[in-house]
Amino acid sequence: MNHGVPCRSALGRDHAASGSRPRALLQMLFALFLAFSGAANAQAIDPLPFKDHAQEVRFQNLTRQLRCLVCQNENLADSNADLARDLRHEVFGLMQQGKTDDQIKQYLVDRYSDFVLYDPPVKPATWLLWFGPALFLLMGAALVLATIRKRSRAARIDSRLVDNATIEQGDDW
Amino acid sequence: MTPELGQLALILAMLLALAQGVLPLIGAWRGNRALMAVARPAAAGQAVFVALAFGLLVWAFLTFDFSVQYVADNSNLALPWYYRIAAVWGAHEGSMLLWVMILNVWTVALAAFSRQLPEEFLARVLGVLGIVAVGFLAFIVFTSNPFARLLPMPPDGGDLNPVLQDPGMTFHPPVLYMGYVGFSVAFAFSIAALLGGALEQGWVRWARPWTNAAWGFLTCGIVAGSWWAYAELGWGGWWFWDPVENASFMPWLVGVALIHAQAVTEKRGSLRAWTILLSIFAFSLSLLGTFLVRSGVLTSVHAFASDPRRGLYILAFLAIVIGGSLLLYALRAPKVAGGKAFAPLSRETVIVIANLMFTVAAAMVLLGTLFPLIGDALHLGKISVGPPYFGFLFPLLMLPVVLLLPFGPFLRWGKSEAAPLKSVLLRVTIAAVACAIVAAFFVDGQAKAIAGVAAAVWCGVGTLLYVYKRWREMPRGRRYPAEMAGMLLAHFGVGVFLVGVLLSESLSVTRDVRMAPGDTQTVGAYTFRFDGVHATRGPNWHAEQGTVTVLRDGKTIDVMHPQKRTYPRGQVQTESAIDPGVTRDLYVALGEPMDPNKLEGAWALRLYAKPFVRWIWAGGLFMMLGGFVAGADKRFRARRAAAKVAAEPVLPAKESRA
Amino acid sequence: MSRSLPLIGFLLLVGLFGFGIWWNTRHDPREVPSPLIGKPAPEFSLPLLDDPGKTVSKTSMLGKPYLVNVFASWCIACGEEHPVLMAEGRTLGVPLVGYDYKDAPEDAKAWLARHGNPYDMVIADQPGRTAIDFGVYGAPESFLIDAKGTIRYKHIGPFTPEVIERELKPLIAQLKQEAP
Incomplete structure (x- = not known):
């Protein structure tokens, strides 16, 4: 049985001792400054006997939302890691048993924690994540509204200025 | 000896950068023309020395000087010359050198094309760029020396990561850096404006072409990277919301906001403080993008080895440059709303709204990227934030x-x-x-x-x-x-x-299939016939190459050759085959043989039909072109106009007191 | 005030990054804590490496605490850990169960023959199916399971003498007090 090396060279399924990271890892730093690096060298192509195309699509969508624990910058669909393959087959098996997507996700969360979900569940720990942007938007919108009101009131008081501006420019660009 | 010369050149460049960063600023402050005059020659000298160092590193790669650690790590005797040149920026140390060299390119260009700028203002701009250069050069000299020796010299080197051995990838980093670093010009302009006093408004007009060009380069770099990911990684994806991608995307988003805000400020005098702030943000996010991924902070996602010493240096540098400029902003930003008033229904209003959305989108990307770290800090547990999060929120924010x-x-x-x-x-x-x-x-x-x-x-x-x-x-x-x-x-x-x-x-339709020679599979209107695998080789790899014939309505439209390459150090790299088209791409990737001992038997293949996928990059190229064309407007270059604007600063608007 | 908001936000970020640098020097960023701590260990029934006819199950192990150590002959880090287990395994005071993960039995046997066998028994999970129930995502990993069959502790990565001294031994002492 050949286990090969599941993702980028030195990062195998081994939990390497933290102090002894091989020098080869430094080479991978190159990927850090390049914008697009989330990739293993070889890809996971894994033909499975799906019932129909709809199930295949469902499988692809689901495994794309799950994170590989070995090559942690890859999803289950794309990862070539051995464990990713096992988990893909597990997901496939659960699908054949008629489990829903949510049940399958829960199955993996029970074993590997929320870390496997690329789509973090909404709960108090993730409120900041999910509602933070809305908060930014509200604060920004309040600021923008205040600015527009202030400036438009100014425009009304000195309406000459606005008219002059548009007329005098001719080509309003 | 040459590597030591390179190191010496870097040290001299650092000293010149120091002169460029300090003396002109003092000169502008004290009104000393002699000190201000240091800026140009110092910038030119620094550029010469950095280029020399860069050239020496290229030379070391071309001559297989494996006594240089960096060369030994990233190249070997079998690597073709063009990839040996690309290997210069193939890893951390050399890429930092490239960064500084590009900063010098921008600085020299600015010094050459900005003779119409007021002397004091230009001195300040070049001074700010000098300070940025000092930070980078010191980082290279003290923590990331590309010329460090490896003794005894090994007979052969390691390898450039095969993922990088692709034409798209050699081209992507320099262009991306042109974008990142280009924002330093807008940044330096706005800092110079803050230093010089809030009433100095001409700077926005001078900054605009530089910002547009930088944004165009950044767009091009992102498009190139996305294209490479699509063509090279074999997943058929073009964007993964990976932290490293996000790092390039945030400055891009803020750049869009900045380009529009600059237009408002230049033409109407409004949003002055906001434009300054966005200039600072755009460059700060570029720095963050370049740096954070190397500092060990984002390793929580990437699992890359990192040196905490580098991390601390980076953090200190960020704190000084960004913290310093934001402090300056807090103290000196124009306090009264200036410029011409506008009604709720006006171009200003929509630009302000778009600015809001782009800024919030950038903030959302930042939050999502950093949230796993926040989770560690607040003990919320290990959380992954990925495409479903960004892919849900980003379109919502962009809808308006x-x-x-x-x-x-x-x-x-x-x-x-x-x-x-x-x-x-x-x-x-x-x-x-x-x-x-x-x-x-x-x-x-x-x-x-x-x-x-x-x-x-x-x-x-x-x-x-x-x-x-x-x-x-x-x-x-x-x-x-x-x-x-x-x-x-x-x-x-x-x-x-x-x-x-x-x-x-x-x-899009994706199918993972098992195909024996002669088998056919149908994806959409296309029939793929697998004609077996044979061995082939390139300059520094050997590969298994599949032959897949694509038919439509019984007629052959293409014969595709996906490969699985093995490089000298045993790294395996998939090379997908793509049949491009305006309305669709066909895409084939070769997986593993179903039976490892029977290469002539059945193989796993991935087949894709991707309608209109090329339009993604075409759209990006239109945007890039837009940035360059807008930046080339003669109006920005007209000396008279610039001088005139400089002479009559926009009045602090009376109406704002109402 | 509003002019200094960006500065304040940035200072928060600096704090976060500083924390990140500090945190990552102390933790392996790739480590994913198990959600199974404090929960009953999954049911398992696995053959012995040396005698595949016999199986060991969760039920057969109830009644005393034990330490499960996931290893494999292909695993490089396990080789680093191995001398530690050889030296300290017998002094722990609980049975040390080797869990041979996704490994060919001959390879594992040869590996143990070459490096020595610190285990009281070795169970084999060649398909790796049961390992998924345990949330194993690499080797080495170790689980401390108490007398009632509850997972009390998981260590990801190789044991070092310090980790054994600091984390494992006090916990084992505690478990022994719970179930004399």
């Missing part, structure tokens, strides 16, 4: 922008009438709805695809309507000034991009 896009050009500065807008609304709505209905028949009722067509037509037709309006109303020669043409190209690009994204995402 897409909806407003057709109206932007039609709106007038200051105050607009509603009537012309209503007619635009009517026309784009009719066009979008009509096309959506037609599309619905072709795409099998897929809501996302229909929305894609509608959104693209909305943007595209809106832009074309304005093109038509100018054509009808303006005399020849005055119809499309470069600045406007750039805007129209970029806005049109948004439409093209939307077609690519929404159609390819909703209509």
Whole structure:
């Protein structure tokens, strides 16, 4: 049985001792400054006997939302890691048993924690994540509204200025 | 000896950068012309020495000087010469050198093309750039020396990561850096403006072409990277919301906001403080993007080895540069709202709204990227934030922008009438709805695809309507000034991009199949026939190469050759085969043999049909072109105009006191 | 005030990054804590490496605490850990169960023959199916399971003498007090 090396060279399924990271890892730093690096060298192509195309699509969508624990910058669909393959087959098996997507996700969360979900569940720990942007938007919108009101009131008081501006420019660009 | 020369050159460059960073600023402060005059020669000298160091590193790679650690790590005797040159920026140390060299390119260009700028202002701008260069050069010299020796010299080196051995990848980092670093110019302008006093407003006009060009480069770099990911990684994906991608995307988003805010400030005098702040943000996010991924902070996602010493240096540098500029902003930013007033229905208003959306989008990306770290800090547990999060929130935030896009050009500065807008609304709505209905028949009722067509037509037709309006109303020669043409190209690009994204995402078909020679599989209207695998080799790899014949209606349309390459150090790299097309790409990747001992037997293959996927990059290229064309407007270069604006600073608006 | 908001936000970020640098020097960023701590260990029934006819199950192990150590002959880090287990395994005071993960039995036997066998028994999970129930995502990993069959502790990565001294031994002492 050949286990090969599941993702980028030195990062195998081994939990390497933290102090002894091989020098080869430094080479991978190159990927850090390049914008697009989330990739293993070889890809996971894994033909499975799906019932129909709809199930295949469902499988692809689901495994794309799950994170590989070995090559942690890859999803289950794309990862070539051995464990990713096992988990893909597990997901496939659960699908054949008629489990829903949510049940399958829960199955993996029970074993590997929320870390496997690329789509973090909404709960108090993730409120900041999910509602933070809305908060930014509200604060920004309040600021923008205040600015527009202030400036438009100014425009009304000195309406000459606005008219002059548009007329005098001719080509309003 | 040459590596030591390189190191010496870097040290000299650092000293010159120090001179460039300190003396002109003192000169501008004390009004000492001699000190200000140091800026140009120091910048030129620094550029010469950095270029020398860079050249020496290239030379070390070309001559296989494995006594240099960096060369030994990233190249070997079998690596072709062009990839040996690309290997210069193939890892951390050399890429930092490239960064500094590009900073020098921008600085020298600025020094050469900005002779019309007031002396003090230029001294400050070059001084700020000098300080940035000092930070980078010191980082290289003290923590990331590319010339460090490896003794005894090994007979052969390691390898450049095979992922990098691709033409797209050699080209992607320099262009991306041109974008990142280009924002340093807008940054330096705004810092110089803050230092010089809030009333100095001419700077925005001078900064605009530089910002546009930098943004164009950044767009190009992102497009190149995305294209490479698609063509090279073998997943057929083009964007993964990976932290490293996000790092390049945040400055891009803020860059979009900045370009528009600069237009408002330059033409109307409004949003002055905001434009300054955005200039600081854009460059800060570029620094963050370059740095954070190397500092060990984002390793929580990437599992890369990192040196905490580098991390601390980076953090200190960021704190000084960004913290310093934000402190300066807090102290010196213009306090009163200046410029001409505007009504709620005006071009200013939509630009402000778009600015808000782009800034919030950038903040969202930042939050999502850093949230796993926040989770560690607050003990919320290990959390992954990935494509489902970004892919859900980003389109929501961009929806208002897409909806407003057709109206932007039609709106007038200051105050607009509603009537012309209503007619635009009517026309784009009719066009979008009509096309959506037609599309619905072709795409099998897929809501996302229909929305894609509608959104693209909305943007595209809106832009074309304005093109038509100018054509009808303006005399020849005055119809499309470069600045406007750039805007129209970029806005049109948004439409093209939307077609690519929404159609390819909703209509793509992916299949992982097992195929024995002679087997056929059908994906959409295409039949793929697998004709077996044979061995082949390249300059420094050997590969198994599949032959896949694609047929449509019984006629052969292409013979594709996906490869699985093995490089000298045993790294395996998939090379997908792509049959490109305007309306669809066909894409084949070779997996593993089903039986490892029977290469002539069945193999696992991945087959894709991706409709309109190319439009994604085409849209990006339109946007890039827009940035360059707008930046090339003669108006920005006219010496008279610049001098005039400098001479009469925009009045602090009386009306704001009301 | 509003002019200094960006600065304040940035200072928060600096604090976060500083924390990140500090945190990552102390933790392996790739480590994913198990959600199974404090929960009943999954049911398992696995053959012995040396005698595949016999199986060991969760039920058969109830009644006393034990330490499960996931290893494999292909695993490089396990080789680093191995001398530690050889030296300290017998002094722990609980049975040390080797869990041979996704490994060919001959390879594992040869590996143990070459490096020595610190285990009281070795169970084999060649398909790796049961390992998924345990949330194993690499090797080495170790689980401390108490007398009632509850997972009390998981260590990801190789044991070092310090980790054994600091984390494992006090916990084992505690478990022994719970179930004399």
